[in-house]
Amino acid sequence: MVTEEGAGRVEKILPRRSLLSRPAKSGATRPVAANIDQLVAILAVKPNIDALLLDQYLIVCELQDITPLIVLNKIDLLDEAAKQKIDELVANYRHLGYDLIKVSAKDKSGLQQLNQQLCDKTSILVGQSGVGKSSIINALIPDLALQTKVLSTVSGLGKHTTTSSTLYKLANSGEVIDSPGVNIFGLANITEYSLASGYREIRQLADQCKYANCLHLREPKCAVKEAVENGAMSQARYARYLKLREKLST
Ligand SMILES: Nc1nc2c(ncn2[C@@H]2O[C@H](COP(=O)(O)OP(=O)(O)OP(=O)(O)O)[C@@H](O)[C@H]2O)c(=O)[nH]1
Ligand SMILES: [Mg+2]
Ligand SMILES: [Zn+2]
Incomplete structure (x- = not known):
């Protein structure tokens, strides 16, 4: 508050805006990242779309007042067979009021729109291994050259390439956190x-x-x-x- 002389006084320490946690041993939780404004849930045409994982991310956003953004990556791989299923899913989440953008880190389509949504805030990129989180950050920050991995040609699944969460600054004064492709918060603290x-x-x-x-x-x-x-x-x-x-x- 502002006192009579115009000097300020600290009234209270504000709580952390948000705290993402993941389950740890014996029902405890461990913090993953704090003060996140926006959670960017990345899905990809390949390996597969995990809508159950997406819902878990969205639940965390709903309960913690974090803005969710859904990004569908690898649209360069979209063929007719996959298209119908994906269209349905996209329509459903948009109908619920979620922002969803389609991008390709490979041919850079949709990245300008994504870049705009990352402006002036701190975002964490989440999603299963191999969906292209690091590739998207690489495409947004061309000098970065983060390590990404070729998907196994046998299973089509990624191996965990990114092993810890790291924050990168974007030119538009946004910040993005690259996270490892594990189910980082699961259902921690959810009743x-x-x-x-x-x-x-x-x-x-x-x-x-x-x-x-x-x-x-x-x-x-x-x-x-x-x-x-x-x-x-x-x-x-x-x-x-x-x-x-x-x-x-x-
Ligand atoms: N065709 C295509 N391939 C892509 C695209 N984006 C990423 N990839 C490929 O997908 C693979 C996995 O990408 P990564 O960026 O390592 O995925 P990640 O989400 O960071 O994975 P983890 O670090 O293991 O969590 C790499 O072989 C990328 O080249 C895309 O838009 N199109
Ligand atoms: Mg990665
Ligand atoms: Zn009921």
């Missing part, structure tokens, strides 16, 4: 109720459920299940909600 409210469409519907403590499983007069039945909520997203609930209880 069955916070999981439900981490699905934004479930959170919006929940107050129309008959029971205030409805978990949208087998309860009667559940607005969420009704929405799934009449197509207002994506069946695939609901199925992932159920899957993550199972993961929580194991």
